[in-house]
Amino acid sequence: MSEWVVDARGGVCHQCDSEYQRLAQHWSRSKHCSYRDVSEAQHETIRGCLVGDGNLDNPNDGPPALRMSSMRLPHLRWIHDQLGWLVRGITQDDSGAYRLRTLSHPTLGRYWTWMEGPPSNWTLTKPIARIWYACDGGLEWPGDSTRPRATWTITDDDKRQACEQALAEQGYEVMVWDRRLALPFDATERFLAWLGDPTPASAYKWALEREKYERRREVA
Missing domain, CATH: 3.10.28.10 (Homing endonucleases)
Structure with a gap:
């Protein structure tokens, strides 16, 4: 069993003022709201995570989400701060490991190829x-x-x-x-x-x- 250490799942949509439990699901089903734009600073963090030990998954065949794990909670909280609203939360499993997961977001789809390594034209900023x-x-x-x-x-x-x-x-x-x-x-x-x-x-x-x-x- 996993326990939520940082839980950012619920809230109020800034576009329509409706309450939601899962923001990505709200965006995907809404006729009036759209996925929020990911900033260049957030993209840099995503790239850093994927060059490191991050990975992507889409268990429900929807847009992918970024996942990271670590035994160091302050490390993942720092990553959380870099990604901001894009993070869904951090859990801790029975082994003591902490796991960060972002919202599912279409823009993450551009990074599927990074799972095998960064592209030839990338720059180490x-x-x-x-x-x-x-x-x-x-x-x-x-x-x-x-x-x-x-x-x-x-x-x-x-x-x-x-x-x-x-x-x-x-x-x-x-x-x-x-x-x-x-x-x-x-x-x-x-x-x-x-x-x-x-x-x-x-x-x-x-x-x-x-x-x-x-x-x-x-x-x-």
């Missing part, structure tokens, strides 16, 4: 990179090194190649082995500086000192 790194990135200290490097494990070949290319287009030297991408030490520091302040529940991923990294990860 700062908003996308912040979400991607907060979701899937991390730091590691190879061997006896006192400096970390940023790493991502990406099992899908097409997605890994697209991410490698996007990082390279931003001027980063990218190391590739097995199913992983990594940035050299200097590039890692430059990348984290470009991302800006740490995101909620991901501060350890910005900690360049190993002791601080371990300490922050324990409380994330």
